[in-house]
Amino acid sequence: MSEFDSNPFVDPLDINPFQDASITQATSGAPKNVGEFNPFSATEMGTHSGTTIPISAATSQPAILPTSVEQSAQQANVAAGQANLLKQQEELERKAAELERKEQELQNRTGGRALNTGDKENNWPPLPKFFPVRPCFYQDFEGEIPEEYRRICKRMYYLWMFHSATLFLNVLACLAYFTADSQYGVDFGLSILWFILFTPVSFVCWYRPVYKAFRSDSSFSFFFFFFVFFFQVAVYVIQTVGIPKWGNSGWIASISMIGTNLAVAVVMMVVAGFFTVNAVLAVILLKMVHSKYRRTGASFTKAQQEFSTGVLTNRTVQTAAASAAQGAFGN
Template sequence: MSGFDSNPFADPVDVNPFQDASVTQATSGATETTGEFNPFSANDMGNHTGTTIPISSGSTQPAILQTSVEQSAQAAVTAAAQASLVKQQEELEKKAAELERKEKDLQNRTAGRTNTGTKENNWPPLPSFSPVKPCFYQDFDEDIPEEYHRICKRMYYLWMFHCATLFLNVLACLAYFTVDAQNGVDFGLSILWFLLFSPVSFVCWYRPVYRAFRSDSSFSFFFFFFVFFFQVAVYIIQTVGIPRWGNSGWITAISMIGSNLAVAVVMMVVAGFFTVNSVLGIILLKMVHSKYRRTGASFTKAQQEFSQGVLTNRNIQTAAAGAAASAAQGAFGSA
């Protein structure tokens, strides 16, 4: 009956899984050997020193940094090469533009020539309907080397200032004449100096220095020095203002202060213009002489150029041949 007395719904054996022999043995051994672990204790750190992986004793720089430095250096070299190419391209474009401009200028100059191939005169710049035509050809960019542009243009400006001063001298002498009729001689001479010295100065000292710089002519240099030296002397005389010489200089201007102050002021202004002419003339004479010494010109070359010019001049050859023929005919006729 004992079998019928048991509870069929109760567990036949009350089993504790943690009381298993293998489990209890493992847990009891782990407790003995493991102990409490402190990761910051010195003993535990010492126990794990053998298992740490040491840092490589080689270069501390990562390999990827070397690669970036090399790439940056190559990029710098490439950028420098590109900048150099861009600069060369800009220089080539500038040279091409300069050549194109010169070609256009050459075409314009060629179009301005006559059918015979000679250059058409363009100075003085007169209108096309004027009955008087230009007498000279002048082009600084074409005729004068670039290193002589400035000095040659200064000589041209001096000549224009010289003509303006002579014209103002006429007005000052006119005012001088209105104050006293006895000063009519100065007024008449001032008109003569203006009409005479304006074109003569252009032909006698400006054109020679223009030709000298254009063709490096020793003869033209010597001719300019000879004439322009006297021109500077004339400037000084005009600045002084000797009475009855047709110049409104300092002497005649100061002499008018007591008679008519307004006329004296006008004459003093003109005297100042003559003074500026004198100073500029001396300065430019020295500048031209310094340029002349650099060109290698000499008196011997001037003599050779003069002799060659005389021998090759057709007019002189014709005149000499005519004179020789006349002399021969006279000699045969008398015989």
């Protein structure tokens, strides 16, 4: 029991671990000039003066490869971006085309093309080349009339053609009227006169003015058209009524022939219907032209200015005025 006789509270023997024989032998052989290593000393900083490599340049590979879901999402985002860019490009091209069209229409409205019509060869009426009479007017709806006025201008042209056809049919109906009753020969003669006279006069006096008005936005042409076409509507009404011996196969003249010759009465009623359609279409187109006219910004003041400018710059008027002045001073 000797191990139990020792006092546990007595300090144990102070043993230095570095006094071990193996450690002492290892440390005794170390070189004497080895000092403490300091990485921040001037000597160490001089020996390691190379540039540092950034972390981003150290590797170009991600630590974790993207999954297939992330790749699909990235591809979808790229495709959506490309589609958006294409849509924006198409929108820009559409707006550019719209601006170019509006600019072209503005040039047409201000007379940009109207100034060059004198250099173009007349193409109306469309006559064969061997015909001795040459065309007197130039007409091109696609090239001269702006798109917003093109339809109404064509309708006015179709109305003039229908008007001319009605006058020709009126000659045939009045001829039948004359054959049925010889006292109505005056109607046949006047119908020929109306056809020869009103066909070219209507073209020059109300169709060409409205064509010029839509072509160059001319206030004077608009006012001239309204003034003449109002009388044309009144003439349509008179022709529809058909007063006997006025040269018109209207309703009164056709109804009066029912008891005498039914076949002639039917032919005259057809022409009376044509006159009625002319009157109705004329009223409708007059209102349509007036609505277009209100959008163009034309006015009576502008019409006066255009008339004054046209008169002062007209060579015929200038020559006549000069001749009158010379005659006055000569006397």
